Amino acid sequence: MTIDRCVQVQQPVGGVCLFGANEVVYLNQSAPACGISLNSCAGEFTKFPLGDCRHLAITLDGCAVEAEGPNNIFVALRSGELYVLSMVMNKARRLFPNSMLM
Numbered sequence: 001m002t003i004d005r006c007v008q009v010q011q012p013v014g015g016v017c018l019f020g021a022n023e024v025v026y027l028n029q030s031a032p033a034c035g036i037s038l039n040s041c042a043g044e045f046t047k048f049p050l051g052d053c054r055h056l057a058i059t060l061d062g063c064a065v066e067a068e069g070p071n072n073i074f075v076a077l078r079s080g081e082l083y084v085l086s087m088v089m090n091k092a093r094r095l096f097p098n099s100m101l102m
């Protein structure tokens with residue numbers, strides 16, 4: 001993985017989001033780790049099991065990230081495109097890769 005950004009996720013979700021050039025990974029002590037691949041290169045750099053969002057075909061190198069509330073993180077790419085990473089928890093308070101929507 002090529003992690004170069006780290007953003008604290010506010011309560012009640014909690015945890016931390018790690019941003020690499022090709023992937024986003026969510027970590028929390030009380031939940032299994034999960035993540036998404038953002039392009040076809042993610043598989044070359046990690047064997048961590050990532051949800052498939054390769055259709056986005058974006059790279060996060062040089063991006064800016066900012067948490068907005070407990071469920072959303074704004075991601076601004078170098079190109080000026082703006083994405084919102086929305087994290088949705090199920091009733092068991094677990095986050096899964098397919099619930100991390102961009």
